[in-house]
Amino acid sequence: MPVIRADSAAAATAPGDPGTERSLWLAGPEDAGAIVEVVHAAFAARPPVDPPATAGRETAESIRALLERGSGVTAWMGDRLAGVLLVVPGEGARSSVGTLQRVSVHPDFQGHGIAAEMVAAAHRLASEMGLTSVELLAREEFPALTRWWQRHGYRVVDHRDHGVILARTLPVTVEAATPESMQQLGERLAGVLRPGDLVVAEGPLGAGKTTLTQGLGRGLQVADPIISPTFVLSRVHPPLGQRPGLVHVDAYRLGSPDELDDLDLPSSGPGYVTLVEWGRGRAEQLAPHRLEVDVAREPGSDVRTVQVTAVGERWDGVDLRAVLTGEPR
Structure with a gap:
């Protein structure tokens, strides 16, 4: 039977192979x-x-x-x-x-x-x-x-x-063939975000999480270029217009949800959207309602597969499939 990749599963080899752990x-x-x-x-x-x-x-x-x-x-x-x-x-x-x-x-x-x-x-x-x-x-x-x-x-x-x-x-799955289309995806997603929303982005190094965030920032019309905040953990991008600002967090170096709490992110202001890269298992406690974004990239390919899952009542009635594909709603 075909193997199903999971976030922390071991090597994708057949059951019974001596090299297989899980x-x-x-x-x-x-x-x-x-x-x-x-x-x-x-x-x-x-x-x-x-x-x-x-x-x-x-x-x-x-x-x-x-x-x-x-x-x-x-x-x-x-x-x-x-x-x-x-x-x-x-x-x-x-x-x-x-x-x-x-x-x-x-x-x-x-x-x-x-x-x-x-x-x-x-x-x-x-x-x-x-x-x-x-x-x-x-x-x-x-x-x-x-x-x-x-x-x-x-x-x-x-x-x-x-x-x-x-x-x-269930997740909505779309593909982005180029970095530009990845940014366009983030820009479309920004169109349904409002102050207080939490986005948790997950995916391996180089998958395109920051590229997606750049498009999201463009859609929100925030100040300052969007770059990976790895070495400062978080960056606050104030709004330039009537849309929310953006708090961009990289939780890669954080070991627990408590360390993320120590950043005191809510103090950035109620008029902000928070996006946490590498946030699974660390950021869920920030809000009961959130979007979970999983980005995967096949080796040797520029095509990214993006899965977006809505969690909580906040997203009831929001047609994420139409949002992400750009189809009329």
Whole structure:
């Protein structure tokens, strides 16, 4: 099965390869037996609930049936299946909404960030499947689990007899073939930003985060050239017109969210947009509503793939796909 790249996954080699430490793969019907074992082990390790979870009744046949309807992500540690997450599209009027099912990490591998990697990969997978949002059921007996999903951009949208439905929108993916088109992308994004907004930009060195920010600054019409603030951590660009100013932060050298808090960014003023490069895992506490921007660049290519995810109610009703593609809204 094709490998799915995740933000912190190990080398993209096949499960069982001696050089593999951790890899994420699309789930296939041939994995059904191993998937059942992981699901049963993961749910059996949880405290008992009433009524019991239906995961204990899963079989290889039922897993294959779910995979026929949708897809899934498997996480491997060497040649052992460590985790699984299934993505099943809805039907009829809900065909654009996917359900995350049987989210499981084997007890032997819990506490290593595998669940977060699978969720990030599942978001990309679901977006490629044409889905616009995903949801799941979290049992009321596990409030810490609900909080974990909320930290990953989910919010409670409904209540059920024994839990809550959590949902989030999926990333919008666009390509930028040149640095100029990357700046144009940032300029279009600036058109929907308002004071107090937070943008968290992620991507490897040279991917184009600062180039995107330059376009965003041009769209906001801020003072001073936009350059990487790596050696001063943050730069404040006052507004030249009626649009918000820009606080541009590089969190690459920061080790924790606390160090970012020490910069006292809100003191830059309420009339500013804040963009944090290398902000994942460091900047989310700055605002409950934000845009998460992931920039990837294939080796040997100038084409950048940009994924933008809206987190929080602030972005309800904003058609990011139309904004990023320049299509009429």
